[in-house]
Amino acid sequence: MFANFLDFVLDGKKPALTEGRLPSGVKWTWLGDGIVRFEPEAAVLQSVVASAGIHGDETAPIEILSMLVADIASGKAALKSRVLVIFGNIDAMRASCRYRDDDLNRLFNGRYLELAASHEAPRAAELENVTRAFFAEVEVDTDADAASTHAKWHIDMHTAIRPSVFEQFALLPYTGEPLSRVMFDWLQDAGLSAVLLHKEKSNTFTHFTAEQAGALACTLELGKVRAFGHNDLSRFAASDASLRRLIAGLAPIARSNPTLKVFTVVGQIDKQSEAFKLHVAGDVANFTPFARGTVLAEDGDYTYEVLRDEERIVFPNPTVKPGLRAGLMVIDTTEETFDSL
Numbered sequence: 486m487f488a489n490f491l492d493f494v495l496d497g498k499k500p501a502l503t504e505g506r507l508p509s510g511v512k513w514t515w516l517g518d519g520i521v522r523f524e525p526e527a528a529v530l531q532s533v534v535a536s537a538g539i540h541g542d543e544t545a546p547i548e549i550l551s552m553l554v555a556d557i558a559s560g561k562a563a564l565k566s567r568v569l570v571i572f573g574n575i576d577a578m579r580a581s582c583r584y585r586d587d588d589l590n591r592l593f594n595g596r597y598l599e600l601a602a603s604h605e606a607p608r609a610a611e612l613e614n615v616t617r618a619f620f621a622e623v624e625v626d627t628d629a630d631a632a633s634t635h636a637k638w639h640i641d642m643h644t645a646i647r648p649s650v651f652e653q654f655a656l657l658p659y660t661g662e663p664l665s666r667v668m669f670d671w672l673q674d675a676g677l678s679a680v681l682l683h684k685e686k687s688n689t690f691t692h693f694t695a696e697q698a699g700a701l702a703c704t705l706e707l708g709k710v711r712a713f714g715h716n717d718l719s720r721f722a723a724s725d726a727s728l729r730r731l732i733a734g735l736a737p738i739a740r741s742n743p744t745l746k747v748f749t750v751v752g753q754i755d756k757q758s759e760a761f762k763l764h765v766a767g768d769v770a771n772f773t774p775f776a777r778g779t780v781l782a783e784d785g786d787y788t789y790e791v792l793r794d795e796e797r798i799v800f801p802n803p804t805v806k807p808g809l810r811a812g813l814m815v816i817d818t819t820e821e822t823f824d825s826l
């Protein structure tokens with residue numbers, strides 16, 4: 486099962502037993518299709534959720550995670566953390582599509598309750614339950630002191646649909662809590678070149694785990710979408726290595742010359758009606774900058790004009806339904822963010 490967890494899951498197989506012990510002593514528990522928990526024998530300092538395939542066609546991180554499962558099983562990957570591995574939207578993975586009815590990564594924090602007929606709604610409920618229980622077990626199994634220092638992490642790995650000025654970047658959910666130095670150290674260790682800070686709450690998976698469990702949660706956008714077997718996984722070596730260091734209980738490797746840029750959301754482009762016009766090429770790269778005075782979108786009386794010296798566009802998409810966000814606008818806040826850590 487664990488030698489090729491991806492094929493096992495795609496084939497719809499289920500293990501004869503739902504738990505067992507690896508030769509290394511690590512206990513494994515099957516918690517659902519594409520969901521497996523690993524627990525080392527010795528006391529652990531942290532719990533880590535590692536997820537991929539929340540969007541079914543984002544194959545590279547799914548392949549990376551499947552290899553990590555194989556290496557945990559063989560003992561090649563050291564384990565000093567409780568780890569919950571999740572393949573998110575398995576039906577969409579089989580169909581090589583982003584989602585069947587609804588974007589799974591917009592259904593968390595109970596939003597699935599409004600879309601009960603959606604193919605993705607039961608999976609969102611299942612993933613909420615399994616991650617909530619995974620983090621809650623920490624408080625039950627350890628004394629109060631140990632529980633307060635037990636770190637909780639969630640690394641949710643994706644690939645972006647469009648090119649990006651920064652090929653690999655992270656998004657941090659907004660919780661109202663101060664930013665975490667250790668998270669920024671980890672993001673730099675993972676070789677990312679940019680991080681985007683949200684300023685509003687949302688219904689993503691990492692927002693759910695950050696808010697509900699207090700997890701250090703990040704969404705990683707690791708390059709472009711390709712078909713299974715067509716990824717150059719060497720491009721993802723840095724993030725793979727830093728995830729392996731994290732579950733091995735090792736500190737992030739400090740970079741003497743950090744190059745991580747930080748951007749903060751300052752506005753969004755809203756699609757009001759079918760008359761919406763986005764004055765940006767369909768294939769414009771994420772984080773493309775625009776100068777003050779540029780009119781980026783028009784829709785009846787509505788316009789979006791760049792009001793700061795420079796704003797950058799992220800996730801532009803004029804084909805969304807009216808009433809939804811057609812793009813995010815961000816500004817460079819690298820200096821003030823690092824000063825605040």
Ligand SMILES: [Zn+2]
Pocket residue numbers: 539540543643644
């Ligand atoms: Zn995605």
